[in-house]
Amino acid sequence: QQQVKQSPQSLIVQKGGISIINCAYENTAFDYFPWYQQFPGKGPALLIAIRPDVSEKKEGRFTISFNKSAKQFSLHIMDSQPGDSATYFCAATWDTGGFKTIFGAGTRLFVKA
Amino acid sequence: DTAVSQTPKYLVTQMGNDKSIKCEQNLGHDTMYWYKQDSKKFLKIMFSYNNKELIINETVPNRFSPKSPDKAHLNLHINSLELGDSAVYFCASSQDRLAQWGETQYFGPGTRLLVL
Numbered sequence: 641q642q643q644v645k646q647s648p649q650s651l652i653v654q655k656g657g658i659s660i661i662n663c664a665y666e667n668t669a670f671d672y673f674p675w676y677q678q679f680p681g682k683g684p685a686l687l688i689a690i691r692p693d694v695s696e697k698k699e700g701r702f703t704i705s706f707n708k709s710a711k712q713f714s715l716h717i718m719d720s721q722p723g724d725s726a727t728y729f730c731a732a733t734w735d736t737g738g739f740k741t742i743f744g745a746g747t748r749l750f751v752k753a
Numbered sequence: 754d755t756a757v758s759q760t761p762k763y764l765v766t767q768m769g770n771d772k773s774i775k776c777e778q779n780l781g782h783d784t785m786y787w788y789k790q791d792s793k794k795f796l797k798i799m800f801s802y803n804n805k806e807l808i809i810n811e812t813v814p815n816r817f818s819p820k821s822p823d824k825a826h827l828n829l830h831i832n833s834l835e836l837g838d839s840a841v842y843f844c845a846s847s848q849d850r851l852a853q854w855g856e857t858q859y860f861g862p863g864t865r866l867l868v869l
Contacts, residue, residue, distance in 0.1 A: 674857065683757075683843050683860030684796070727794055740809055741858065743796040 644732050646744025653751050659717040661747045663730035666711065670732035675704065675715050676743070678727045687728070688715070720751045756780050757861035759844050765867045766834055774829045774864045776844030784808075785827035786845040786858065787819060796843070802827055834868045841865050 645664045653659045663673075674689035690697045690704045690713065697704045703716040717724055730744040757778045766772055778785060786809075787799040801809035802821040816832040831838060844861040 678794075681862075683845070683862050685860065686857040689857070729796060736809070740801070741798060746794045746796075748794075 644744040650748040653720045659720045661715045669734045672733040676729040759861040778846040782846040788843040790841040
């Protein structure tokens, strides 16, 4: 119940294409859904996040689509660039008396020039 | 100017040894965390401290002991290191302990631990 299932494990996209990463969850207590981007040798960094009362959030080329009834959310990267090549983690957070975040298994994105 | 810093960056040691990893944040945050990232990149929370108080303690072997001397520092001490402890350990911090909207965690660069 505390899992966040992420797919695909890896993704290869042509430059200019759309990258789509999907996540699903079970725990309805989750109340915040961030996406993190991690470059090799670095720590994860927050990319974009959404609350469950919003169906879509867009920031530049990055969009989160959220389907509360299906308990699914996805990250779309429009006009993918080689510089977007990284590992992307979806996550879910809830209040257990502390700020607890569960991460998906990660998606390694490679954007071909 | 680094927001969350960790030392050392790399740590290679023998099985059975005891080692410590240090973390410091200069963001003025109240909450700090330790995460473990395994070879498959899976990230899992280990501990969280809020103002030096332990608030999250996941199922982690008691060979792992966090210590927070003040709210800007959270160290991780590992006793009797085992092969399976090899991983990247990330420290992170956030302003508050609650999952409030807009809250985010800032991660350090990681400590790559290799146990031989």
